[in-house]
Structures are given as structure tokens and as C-alpha cells.
Amino acid sequence: MTHVIIRNKRCTGCHMCEYACSAHHEGAYRPSVARLFAAVNPTTAEIKGHTCLQTACAKCQLACPYGAIVTKTVSMKIAGSFAGKKKIGGLLLEMAAEADAVNYCVLGIGIDVNNPVGDFAADLQRDITSISVEVGHEVDRASFLARILKEFENRYLLVESGEYETITQEWKSLSATLENRVQIRTLKNSFEGEAIDIDEFGALIVRKDNGKLERVVAGDCYQQ
Ligand code: SF4
Numbered sequence: 663m664t665h666v667i668i669r670n671k672r673c674t675g676c677h678m679c680e681y682a683c684s685a686h687h688e689g690a691y692r693p694s695v696a697r698l699f700a701a702v703n704p705t706t707a708e709i710k711g712h713t714c715l716q717t718a719c720a721k722c723q724l725a726c727p728y729g730a731i732v733t734k735t736v737s738m739k740i741a742g743s744f745a746g747k748k749k750i751g752g753l754l755l756e757m758a759a760e761a762d763a764v765n766y767c768v769l770g771i772g773i774d775v776n777n778p779v780g781d782f783a784a785d786l787q788r789d790i791t792s793i794s795v796e797v798g799h800e801v802d803r804a805s806f807l808a809r810i811l812k813e814f815e816n817r818y819l820l821v822e823s824g825e826y827e828t829i830t831q832e833w834k835s836l837s838a839t840l841e842n843r844v845q846i847r848t849l850k851n852s853f854e855g856e857a858i859d860i861d862e863f864g865a866l867i868v869r870k871d872n873g874k875l876e877r878v879v880a881g882d883c884y885q886q
């Protein structure tokens with residue numbers, strides 16, 4: 663996904679980017695409705711840029727007099743699937759959104775189904791596996807896919823009817839991340855701590871080493 667990021671070190675907090683974005687998208691010079699913003703702490707004067715997740719139209723970038731806005735393409739890996747401690751699959755979610763609406767989400771799911779252990783590189787064989795290795799025989803991939811789509815649809819219907827609690831409870835009961843030490847890497851920072859919860863919106867709650875709780879919506883999560 664391509665989007666823009668404010669580089670905090672270069673940003674002066676002039677807000678020109680917010681004026682440009684709101685003028686382009688809303689027809690008015692109104693920073694409060696811009697898709698990105700630079701928050702200036704009134705006490706410390708520290709500036710923290712908040713990025714825009716929309717595909718970069720980059721009007722903000724053109725307007726920035728200090729070259730503080732860069733365009734980046736990133737992938738957001740939001741989860742992995744495990745058999746015991748071994749990885750058996752992964753998900754990749756890409757999204758285009760505006761301030762108050764999601765334009766689309768594309769979800770890719772990759773699962774090692776009938777891969778023999780020998781298919782994996784020697785240095786990975788300790789950490790990854792496949793379904794056939796775990797159950798001891800080959801699996802019919804068409805039936806397996808049908809089952810996944812059926813289970814996916816069941817959860818999708820729950821989301822559509824607003825029953826998030828049911829999903830998060832099931833998620834928590836199956837999570838290999840909770841109650842483990844993790845390292846989080848986001849676009850802006852990186853920190854370590856203990857994964858202690860998943861909130862009702864699907865954010866991971868991490869207790870950092872200084873005791874503070876951090877809510878992680880997107881980024882890479884490495885179990886330690
Ligand atoms: S990329 Fe476009 S939508 Fe996003 S903040 Fe910049 S001007 Fe606004």
C-alpha cells in the first residue's frame with residue numbers, strides 16, 4: 663500500500679499539508695478535516711506526524727515547504743497461523759481508507775497444506791510446518807479451501823451484525839501471541855513488552871517494559 667508519512671525530525675508544525683489536503687478533498691482550508699496532521703505538543707513543542715492511509719494523492723507532500731513528507735509503500739502483516747510453536751500460514755491485509763470510511767480491504771491468506779518438510783529451507787525446518795506434516799497424510803485442498811471459506815463467512819456475518827465480542831473471545835482463546843513477550847515494529851517506532859490482551863476492535867494491547875500500555879493497530883509483531 664502506498665501512502666504518505668510525516669518525518670517528525672523535519673516537520674516544523676506549519677500545518678500547510680493539512681490546509682492542502684482539506685482544500686483538495688473538502689473544498690475548504692480546514693485542517694481539522696485533513697487526512698493527515700502534525701500534532702504539536704503545546705508544552706514540549708514536540709511534533710508528531712500522523713500519517714494518511716489513503717493511496718497517496720500527495721497534495722500534502724507538494725504543499726510541505728520543508729520536504730517533511732515522504733511517500734512509502736508498505737505491507738502490513740497482521741497475523742500468522744501456528745501449529746504449536748511452528749508457523750503454518752500467514753495473512754496479509756491491505757486497506758485503502760479515508761478518515762471516516764474504508765474504501766476496500768484485500769485479504770491474502772497463505773497456508774502450507776501439503777508441503778513436505780523437505781520443501782522448506784534447512785534453516786526454517788525447525789520453525790515452520792504444513793498441515794500434511796502435522797496430520798500425517800495429504801489433505802484434499804479443494805475441501806480444505808471450502809471449509810476455510812465457510813468458516814470465514816461465518817465470522818464475516820458476525821462482523822456485519824456487530825458481534826465483535828464473539829470473535830474476539832474466540833480469537834483470544836486461540837491466540838499464540840497473548841501472554842508472551844513480543845517485539846512490535848510499526849511505521850514510527852519499535853518497542854518490546856508483553857502481549858496481554860486484544861481489545862474489541864482487534865488491537866493488540868502490549869504492556870511495555872516501563873509499565874505503560876500500548877495499543878497496536880497495525881505493524882509487525884515478533885514473538886520472543
Ligand atoms: S495523501 Fe492526499 S489524502 Fe492523504 S493527506 Fe496527503 S493530500 Fe490528504
Ligand code: SF4
Pocket residue numbers: 668672673674675676677678679680700725726727728729730731
Ligand atoms: S507542511 Fe510539512 S512541515 Fe508543515 S506541518 Fe505538514 S509536514 Fe510538517
